[in-house]
Amino acid sequence: MEVANKYVTLKTHIEGAPKESDFELKTSPLALSLDPSSDEIIVKNLYVSIDPYQLNRMKLYNSSQKMGAGLEGITLGKEIKAYGVAEVVASDNVEFEKGDVVVGFVTWAEYSKIRGNGMIRKLDPLGFPLSYHVGLFGYSGLAAYAGFFEICKPKQGEKVFVSAASGSVGNMVGQYAKLLGCYVVGCAGSKQKVELLKEKLGFDDAFNYKGETDLNSALKRYFPDGIDIYFDNVGAEMLEAAVANMNTYGRVAVCGATSEYTDPGKRAAPNMLDVIYKRIKIQGFLAWDHMDVFEDFISTTGNCLRSGQMLPLEDFSNGVETIPSAFVGLFRGDNIGKKMVKITED
Amino acid sequence: MEVANKYVTLKTHIEGAPKESDFELKTSPLALSLDPSSDEIIVKNLYVSIDPYQLNRMKLYNSSQKMGAGLEGITLGKEIKAYGVAEVVASDNVEFEKGDVVVGFVTWAEYSKIRGNGMIRKLDPLGFPLSYHVGLFGYSGLAAYAGFFEICKPKQGEKVFVSAASGSVGNMVGQYAKLLGCYVVGCAGSKQKVELLKEKLGFDDAFNYKGETDLNSALKRYFPDGIDIYFDNVGAEMLEAAVANMNTYGRVAVCGATSEYTDPGKRAAPNMLDVIYKRIKIQGFLAWDHMDVFEDFISTTGNCLRSGQMLPLEDFSNGVETIPSAFVGLFRGDNIGKKMVKITED
Numbered sequence: 119m120e121v122a123n124k125y126v127t128l129k130t131h132i133e134g135a136p137k138e139s140d141f142e143l144k145t146s147p148l149a150l151s152l153d154p155s156s157d158e159i160i161v162k163n164l165y166v167s168i169d170p171y172q173l174n175r176m177k178l179y180n181s182s183q184k185m186g187a188g189l190e191g192i193t194l195g196k197e198i199k200a201y202g203v204a205e206v207v208a209s210d211n212v213e214f215e216k217g218d219v220v221v222g223f224v225t226w227a228e229y230s231k232i233r234g235n236g237m238i239r240k241l242d243p244l245g246f247p248l249s250y251h252v253g254l255f256g257y258s259g260l261a262a263y264a265g266f267f268e269i270c271k272p273k274q275g276e277k278v279f280v281s282a283a284s285g286s287v288g289n290m291v292g293q294y295a296k297l298l299g300c301y302v303v304g305c306a307g308s309k310q311k312v313e314l315l316k317e318k319l320g321f322d323d324a325f326n327y328k329g330e331t332d333l334n335s336a337l338k339r340y341f342p343d344g345i346d347i348y349f350d351n352v353g354a355e356m357l358e359a360a361v362a363n364m365n366t367y368g369r370v371a372v373c374g375a376t377s378e379y380t381d382p383g384k385r386a387a388p389n390m391l392d393v394i395y396k397r398i399k400i401q402g403f404l405a406w407d408h409m410d411v412f413e414d415f416i417s418t419t420g421n422c423l424r425s426g427q428m429l430p431l432e433d434f435s436n437g438v439e440t441i442p443s444a445f446v447g448l449f450r451g452d453n454i455g456k457k458m459v460k461i462t463e464d
Numbered sequence: 465m466e467v468a469n470k471y472v473t474l475k476t477h478i479e480g481a482p483k484e485s486d487f488e489l490k491t492s493p494l495a496l497s498l499d500p501s502s503d504e505i506i507v508k509n510l511y512v513s514i515d516p517y518q519l520n521r522m523k524l525y526n527s528s529q530k531m532g533a534g535l536e537g538i539t540l541g542k543e544i545k546a547y548g549v550a551e552v553v554a555s556d557n558v559e560f561e562k563g564d565v566v567v568g569f570v571t572w573a574e575y576s577k578i579r580g581n582g583m584i585r586k587l588d589p590l591g592f593p594l595s596y597h598v599g600l601f602g603y604s605g606l607a608a609y610a611g612f613f614e615i616c617k618p619k620q621g622e623k624v625f626v627s628a629a630s631g632s633v634g635n636m637v638g639q640y641a642k643l644l645g646c647y648v649v650g651c652a653g654s655k656q657k658v659e660l661l662k663e664k665l666g667f668d669d670a671f672n673y674k675g676e677t678d679l680n681s682a683l684k685r686y687f688p689d690g691i692d693i694y695f696d697n698v699g700a701e702m703l704e705a706a707v708a709n710m711n712t713y714g715r716v717a718v719c720g721a722t723s724e725y726t727d728p729g730k731r732a733a734p735n736m737l738d739v740i741y742k743r744i745k746i747q748g749f750l751a752w753d754h755m756d757v758f759e760d761f762i763s764t765t766g767n768c769l770r771s772g773q774m775l776p777l778e779d780f781s782n783g784v785e786t787i788p789s790a791f792v793g794l795f796r797g798d799n800i801g802k803k804m805v806k807i808t809e810d
Contacts, residue, residue, distance in 0.1 A: 174737060174741075189741045353736045357736070372736060372739050372740055373740070374740065375736035375737065375740065378735075378736050378737065379737075385733035385734075385735065385736070386733060386734075386736060387731035387732060387733035388731075389724075389731065390699045390703070390718060390721035390724050390731070390732060390748070391520060391721065391724065391725075392748075393718050393746070393747075393748035394718050394719070394720065394721065394748035394749070394750065395520075395535045395748070395750070396748065397747075397748050397749050397750060397753065398747070398748050399745065399746070399747040399748075400739070400745070400746040400747070401739075401743070401744070401745040401746070401747075402736070402738075402739035402740040402741070402742065402743050402744050402745075403740070403743050404740070404741070404743060407743065
């Protein structure tokens with residue numbers, strides 16, 4: 119049996135904000151059978167994850183894999199690896215059989231052919247919708263959990279600021295911080311998002327950064343007693359303003375820098391005198407370094423979702439052809455919560 | 465008995481590089497006797513410490529003690545607190561008696577009147593010259609020791625870069641790193657200093673940053689396998705270049721930012737993509753947070769100085785009237801090693 123497999127490719131390296139025309143939807147015939155001892159599987163994708171970090175893989179300077187350990191460049195015209203949930207349709211790998219639901223690195227495509235290399239595993243949905251395993255129980259959730267608990271080492275009552283707070287990671291950081299008993303303020307890019315953070319997700323306060331002319335004063339207003347923890351998803355001026363408003367022994371977890379992703383000339387220049395005299399720690403991290411807390415993360419998050427102490431925040435588009443617009447939309451702030459593309463009905 | 469006490473005061477708040485004319489040497493009569501139950505002591509200063517951080521206390525925005533915890537502003541026209549070694553000449557404090565040699569916070573003066581407030585202690589010279597206790601065994605040495613061992617958590621064989629490497633802190637960081645078996649490169653601002661680092665202090669390599677047009681390329685040359693630890697004393701472009709050349713899990717201890725002290729417009733804007741993907745930690749610290757390692761610091765440093773495994777690097781001026789020029793000289797790179805002013809023959 120053979121299918122016409124639709125997949126998204128990168129037409130040109132991207133500097134600045136991505137455009138839909140940077141991508142090309144291709145169709146190639148794919149035989150749903152495998153060479154014996156190929157060790158491969160073929161999956162039909164159900165949901166694929168749409169994440170800002172992919173932009174860094176699309177840049178010219180990453181085509182040579184310059185970032186090393188953390189970031190593998192995307193090759194023009196080829197399939198693009200992405201996290202997702204899928205169903206096995208053919209397997210030459212002893213660990214998988216046809217019909218298994220799996221989670222891990224697939225591609226932005228209808229079907230993906232994958233090596234049995236530990237980047238994918240069989241999924242126990244734990245009674246939750248499959249989509250939860252793309253974001254909430256995936257690397258977005260793990261980034262929130264590990265970044266907040268492991269990097270920031272929060273204490274009850276501390277004052278926590280989260281940027282891109284209605285995004286896939288930010289909304290969960292805020293919810294974890296509330297569960298711990300922190301004072302949490304988030305910023306986002308629209309009135310609707312701000313309302314959501316305050317009314318639905320339990321943030322103590324939230325503001326629309328687009329309505330602020332001076333971020334430093336804005337943070338002073340929301341944190342009259344200073345910030346203890348800043349969970350940074352955006353970088354640039356927001357990071358500078360957060361550092362200026364931090365308390366002694368403040369911690370910054372640098373999860374993302376979306377403001378800087380689309381404009382390499384835009385860089386945070388935090389005041390080093392603040393960093394020294396307030397003994398601030400600014401630490402970059404990647405979720406996949408923290409697999410040691412994965413079990414705790416899943417059990418805590420699962421329990422809180424079941425009890426209603428945490429709310430899921432998901433944002434879907436439908437069909438492989440919507441991947442480019444879904445991705446481009448991330449950088450315009452179109453999404454609310456975890457952005458995914460639903461490829462096939464599960 | 466009364467003396468004519470000479471002391472240095474600040475005439476005007478400083479923005480930018482300090483000038484000798486920013487200071488005024490005053491003389492006031494001082495009775496060498498104390499009110500009963502004043503709890504005070506009067507000391508005759510032997511050596512006072514000359515440190516770059518004092519500049520941050522001299523700035524207008526610090527006159528209101530804005531930096532809080534870490535940094536107390538200096539009041540115009542008043543005596544300026546500084547670390548030093550002194551001899552007690554009068555005491556109303558039960559802990560001290562006339563003739564005691566003490567170390568701690570005195571003032572940039574011939575004589576200082578001090579409250580018995582725990583900022584000063586009796587000194588056991590441990591068989592070393594008294595001057596050693598101003599810098600090597602004082603906060604400069606502790607900053608080097610705690611910043612390197614506690615903040616950077618170095619491992620044998622790691623690649624260490626130190627800026628202002630012939631300065632009071634930097635030279636000791638480099639020597640500690642060599643003792644641990646690290647590969648150490650320092651940068652400094654003259655050929656003479658570079659020679660000293662390589663020939664006398666055992667640095668694996670050193671370079672004159674003034675001779676480099678592109679710091680990024682310079683560091684690539686000196687660290688073809690990347691930097692694991694950067695001990696930052698200068699901030700600005702050097703910090704950016706170090707982050708760009710760091711390895712995964714690199715650590716930056718931010719001890720000082722002298723390039724930024726004299727020019728508030730000059731700020732490091734490290735690439736946050738490097739910080740994230742290489743999981744870099746940038747951490748500010750102050751020596752006095754690390755009193756818990758003080759004993760280890762003194763015993764390690766003392767043993768290494770006795771055995772000749774570490775060399776002392778000290779730089780003296782003579783007489784209270786040389787304090788302004790000694791201080792101004794710090795920012796021109798005049799000093800080699802710990803800068804002190806010898807006030808009185810010990």
